[in-house]
Amino acid sequence: MLLAKVKGTVVSTKKADSIRGPKYLLVQVCDHREKLRKQYVVALDLVGAGVGEVVIIAQGSSARQTKMTFEKPIDAVVAGIIDLIEEKGTITYRK
Amino acid sequence: MLLARVVGTVVSTRKEPKIEGIKFLLLEKIDPKTVKGTGDYVVAMDGVGANFGEIVFYAAGSSSRMTAVTQNRPSDATITAIVDAIDVEGTYVYHKDRD
Numbered sequence: 579m580l581l582a583k584v585k586g587t588v589v590s591t592k593k594a595d596s597i598r599g600p601k602y603l604l605v606q607v608c609d610h611r612e613k614l615r616k617q618y619v620v621a622l623d624l625v626g627a628g629v630g631e632v633v634i635i636a637q638g639s640s641a642r643q644t645k646m647t648f649e650k651p652i653d654a655v656v657a658g659i660i661d662l663i664e665e666k667g668t669i670t671y672r673k
Numbered sequence: 674m675l676l677a678r679v680v681g682t683v684v685s686t687r688k689e690p691k692i693e694g695i696k697f698l699l700l701e702k703i704d705p706k707t708v709k710g711t712g713d714y715v716v717a718m719d720g721v722g723a724n725f726g727e728i729v730f731y732a733a734g735s736s737s738r739m740t741a742v743t744q745n746r747p748s749d750a751t752i753t754a755i756v757d758a759i760d761v762e763g764t765y766v767y768h769k770d771r772d
Contacts, residue, residue: 585705585761585762586705586759586760586763586766587760588676588730588758588759589756589757589758589759590730590754590755590756590757592721592722592754592755592757593721593754593755594721594741594751594752594753594754595732595739595753595754602674602730602754604676604705604759604761618675618676618704618705619674619675620674620675620676620730621674629762629763630762638734638735638736639734639735639736641736642736642739649739650736650739651720651732651737651738651739651740651743651751651753652674652732652736652739653732653734653736653737
């Protein structure tokens with residue numbers, strides 16, 4: 579799984595994923611200290627994440643292992659909103 | 674999924690029968706902040722009827738086979754949406770009618 583920061587949203591009305599009322603979030607991959615990477619992903623929001631929040635994304639076929647994305651052409655989902663990350667006893671991120 | 678712009682078409686007449694009758698589009702990945710091409714290209718199957726110049730996003734890997742057009746076909750990249758707008762931190766960096 580990767581950590582990512584929600585940067586915005588992607589709107590599409592003409593789509594072929596047969597998901598009703600999906601919310602596509604534009605996320606930028608980051609590390610556990612919120613350092614941003616150059617990689618951007620469009621991920622289907624499953625948890626109501628907002629801009630600026632750090633989230634966890636699942637990619638590949640694993641992104642289809644949820645009720646909303648089962649057998650859908652989705653390869654990235656926002657699976658959770660992060661509250662806290664700890665590394666070797668130090669908190670590297672707190673919501 | 675990844676954001677890209679439709680920059681061309683790819684035609685193949687001698688090919689695997691299971692990709693017969695499918696439209697291939699040439700996509701260039703874009704940097705969402707600037708909406709400019711990154712120089713990284715992909716050939717994707719068209720699942721939504723995308724046109725030249727449009728911003729789209731595509732599903733890759735096995736998920737790309739989960740559309741009516743690409744089911745059970747050797748596809749690893751399918752355009753699943755034509756993008757109307759992209760907003761980054763509250764401002765539209767791309768809007769279909771405006772740009």
